[in-house]
């Protein structure tokens with residue numbers, strides 16, 4: 001069950017993390033829309049989009065898609081523990097989000113922006129429709145950790161994220177060292 005690349009290890013992109021199947025959560029929707037409008041989030045996404053050759057980012061279209069998305073609670077503690085944060089598609093092709101603990105200071109904001117960044121990746125390159133794979137998951141997670149929000153608050157209990165966190169810190173410190 002603990003194979004690398006599973007959703008469990010990669011915070012919501014992967015086949016093994018269950019989608020949130022609880023009731024819709026309007027407070028989560030409100031909080032996610034607010035994070036999606038935050039100047040610091042948009043700044044980072046704009047920078048990512050330009051630096052990676054994806055051009056300007058259409059925030060109006062993104063926000064329309066986000067406003068039409070479903071935001072759900074996890075049905076129970078097991079589901080929440082296995083997914084923590086989840087971003088993907090509903091059967092009718094809308095975005096679907098679930099974030100356990102989004103009200104927790106620091107962590108919640110970071111987790112919401114992380115999943116929002118996966119929506120950004122889907123918006124630009126159809127992330128949610130691509131078949132899951134270890135390399136693709138790794139690349140998607142690196143980007144989401146790096147661009148989606150502060151690295152603080154990544155649940156350290158999760159080996160995959162810890163590994164990503166350490167390699168990001170390693171790369172950043174190496175870059176800082178040569179300057």
Ligand SMILES: [Zn+2]
Nearest residue numbers: 010011141144
């Ligand atoms: Zn992720």
